[in-house]
Amino acid sequence: MKYIKKIILIIAVFTVLYACSTKKDTVINRNFHALTTKFNVLFNGKEAFKAGLEGINNGYVDDYFRQLPIEPIEFEEDKIIIPTYSRSEMGAGFGDESQEEEKKAATPFEKAEEKAVKAIQRHGMNINGIERNSQIDDAYLLLGKARYYSQRFIPAIEAFNYVIANYPNANLIAETKIWRAKTNIRLDNEEFAIESMKLLLQVKDTLEADLPDEIKEQGHTALAMAYVKADSVQKVKKHLHLATKTLLNKEQGARNLFILGQIYASENKKDSAIMVFKRLENFKKAPYKFKIHANIEIAKNSTKDSSTVALIEKMQKLIKNRDNRPYLDELYFQVGFLHEKNDSIKIAIENYNNSLQAKNGSNKQKTFTYERLGNLYFKNDDYQLASAYYDSVINVASDSLNLRIRRVKRKHKNLASLIKFENVVAENDSILKIASLSKEEQELFFQKHIDKLKKEDEEAAQLKLNQIAFGSTFGGNPLQSGKQGKWYFYNNQSLGFGKTEFLKVWGNRKLEDDWRWSSKIDFNNADEDSIQVNTKDLRYDLASYLETIPTNxxxxxxxxxxxxxxxxxxxxxxxxxxxxxxxxxxxxxxxxxxxxxxxxxxxxxxxxxxxxxxxxxxxxxxxxxxxxxxxxxxxxxxxxxxNPNEIITEEVAVNEVEDKYKEFYYLYKEHKYQETVKVIVDYLPTIQNSKLIPKFELLRAYAIGKYTDEKAYKFALESVAIKYANTEEGKKAREIVKQLNK
Known part of the structure; x- marks a missing residue:
């Protein structure tokens, strides 16, 4: 019996050893390597690849203020890695086994590539030019996909080409062609990608064996990517429509719908955009981030006043939903926008402020909210408050070169001199008003101010003591450890701390009326620190205020x-x-x-x-x-x-006018653009007969262009070009306008 067992064991060992050979074309060898490749090496590689994709989808932060990318990944420009080694007989661009094993996989995609290489090297059965392991084509596809996400596009194309050349009848040949097309798009070879995808989708559709819906989705998505690169918006829309017919891939399908809606919105086709966003909203399997932003886009693109009330109610329900806390800044902003459309400005401002106060709100959303508030106050002629909001936009914005931010900067700059002069008026008016009062009225005025300060300080000190006393009840303050919920005056530790704080601020005071007055300090008992604090606090010193009043x-x-x-x-x-x-x-x-x-x-x-x-x-x-x-x-x-229509005949000395022009030009060179405009406007009526007027007008246009928007700049230049068409200044203005129109 023992001999039989030994014989069986020896046969089994020899069978396994025989099956391990990649040089023998037998049923046992083929099945052994196919099973080992599929359920061991490739399984682990595909799991690593899947983990990498999940990381991309979860980690990528979409900017919903811009058109989303069709593929949620950003590759670094000019970082196309060219292979430094190749294995010509396989055509896939990987080195020998020892080299690969020395490299440790740092990312899931590198691990997937490592497993694919291992499958090819250890389990490939290329016998007489024919691959006998049915899983090797899968390994090459995984290899190419892993290299694609590692931004190694040229080696990725080598892997895809190897599959297409050597496995023309494989069931994954269509998917491989799609991945090759995507890789070519990344290499700015979108024309080849478009041609290959048209051949795949259009030719295959005419054959009896139609392509699976999943492949069609991928193919049309790839074509949409290629046409985005080629700036062909109509073709992008066409293929996004085709890609979203079935929505088998929920993540990519939702993204494609959202982008399609964004394109319609950018073309001002609001109704079409709303239809697409509603379809996305009703797509049950869509990721929630796309559904919530679809709701926001529906509200943003609404054109009918009758639907505004219903949209506001819908937005309010979304705001009340605790799951939507990460989106509160966007939801409140949209509610504010809808109220602003209805001329409910007060409610709009309230919602804009709620948007700013929302936790975890994005800085980009804040720039839009601050700008909106600034525009509202500007429209309402509250220029100082508008300037403050524009200043907030500039401080929060991360991209200072953005065209919208640059426009806000110009508005803020335009308001700067206005705010400066308004502040001068307000400050001087206040000083002059106080200076005109009698001595008694001045003392009464400042005493009211001091009393107000003391009351505010006292309330702040009391609030601080209350927080110290009751903090442990809610937050575990160490002053009340072990005695939570006990009244403040029963807690010796808290009471002692509060007494110390009081002495620091007020010193040692007797229990009597008006104890807060500085004259009530007990200098015999007060410690040195408390005396120093009270004697140096000029905020409560009436004399220090009176001394600042000008009398000269x-x-x-x-x-x-x-x-x-x-x-x-x-x-x-x-x-x-x-x-x-x-x-x-x-x-x-x-x-x-x-x-x-x-x-x-x-x-x-x-x-x-x-x-x-x-x-x-x-x-x-x-x-x-x-x-x-x-x-x-x-x-x-x-x-x-x-004589408004006649030329003034009074001659003004040419030298005098030239001197004035030099003076204004130096102002311009000192970047005092608004002042330059003002002095030219004041001076022009006095030189109506001068030949130098076009020079002044052109300088004025240049100055306007430095602190206003392009529209105002073009208008000023066109005015010079029309009024002084035959002069050098008119021709120069016309040339600049042509450049701006390009």
Whole structure:
């Protein structure tokens, strides 16, 4: 019996050894290596590949403000790895076994490649030029796919080509061609990819053996990728439609639908976009991130006012759903946008602020929200608040070269001088108002301010003590360890700590009325630190406030002159730059009544005349016209009013005009663009007969282009080109406009 067992064992060993040979073409050998390849080496390789794909899908962060990429992966440019070794007889670009084993796989894709190479090298049965192991074509496909995701595109194509050349009848030949096409797209060879995919999809569809739906999805997705690279939007839409007929791949199918909706939205085909996004919303197997953003896109692309109420209710339900916390910033923003469309500005602002306060909100979303709030306040003529929001956009934005961010920067820059002058007016007005009060009124004013500060400080100190006292009840404060929930005054440790904090802030005070006053300090008992704190706190010192009030007449006159100049500048800015006649009139009328400098009186009357004429208030424009004609009848302004259509014949010295041009040009070179525009606008009416006017106008256009948008810049240049077409300046302006239109 023992001999029989030994014989069976020896036969089994020899059978296994015989089967292990890759040089013998027998049923045992073929099946042994096929099974070992499929269920051992390739299984582990495919699992590693699957893990790598999951990592990409979970780790890739989509930017929903831009058109999504069809494939959720970003490859580094100029990092195409060319193989440094090859095995010509296999044509797949891998080295010998010892070299491969020395390299340790660092990523799941490298591990998958390692397993594919192992399968080919150890289990390949290439006998007389024919591969006898039916799993080797799968190994080459896995090898190519792993190299694709490792950004080794050229070696990947070698692997795919080997399968196509040596296994033309394999059941995975169509998938291999699709992967080869995708790899060619990555190598900027999209024309070859398009041609090969057309041959695969169109020719195969005409044959009896039709392609599986899964292959069709992959093929049309690859074609859409190729046409994105070729900038053929209509073809992209066509193949995305075809790729989303069956939606067998839930991840890629949802992505394709979302991109298709985005394309329609970018073409302003709102109804088509909404239909696609609704289909995605109803796609049950779609990943949730696509479904929630589909809802947001539906609200964003809504065109019918009647549907706004229903959309707002839907958005509010999504906001209440705890699962949507990661998307609260986007949801609140969209609700705000819908309310803004309905002219419910107050509710819109409230939702925009909720978007900003949402936890884990993205910085990019914040830039849109801040910009929206800035635009709302700008539209409402609250320029200072608008400037603050534009400043927030610039601070939060990560891509300062983005066209939208650059536009916001220009708006913010335009508001900078306005804010500066408004601050000068507000500050000087406050100082002058306090300086005009009697001594008693000044003391009363500052004492109210000090009392308010003390009350705020006391409430803050009490809040801090309460947090210390009751913190352990909710957060485990160590001051109350072991005595959670016990009242503050029963806890000696908390009570002692609170007493120490009180002495630090207030010193040693008697129990009496008005104990907070500095005069109540007990200098005999108070420790040195508390005395130092209280004596140095100038925020509570009435005398220190009174000392800051200016009493010198020259200082007060300077404050008045600076305020008047700021008001005048504001009037010009509101009139010329912001086209806000109401604000311009308010500032100019006010400065007119504040006894401004003599040299400001005529320009103020001139600008008020122009503003009232523009808004067709004839009685007031006539009033200022008469002031100029009676009091300043010999000026150029009066001559322009009398003869608006005639050229002023008064000669101005050429040298004087040239000097002025140099002065304004130096302002421009110092980057004082807004000031350059203002002085040119003020100066031009005085040189109506000068041949140098086109130079001033072109310089003004250049300055406008430096701090406004392209539209305003082009308008200013076109004005020069039309008015002074035969001059060098007109021709130069026309050339720049042509360049801008390209």
């Amino acid at each position: 007449e020259k200082v007060i006159d300077t404050l008045k002159m600076d305020r008047n100049q700021a008001l005048y500048e504001l009037g010009i800015i509101y009139k010329e730059q912001f086209k806000n006649p109401a604000f311009a009139i308010n500032r100019l009328e006010r400065v007119k009544n504040l006894n401004p400098k003599e040299e400001l009186i005529l320009p103020i009357n001139w600008h008020l005349y122009q503003v009232y004429k523009e808004i067709e208030e004839e009685s007031k424009s006539d009033f200022y016209k008469n002031v100029i004609l009676t009091k300043y009848s010999n000026t150029v302004f009066a001559k322009i009013i009398k």
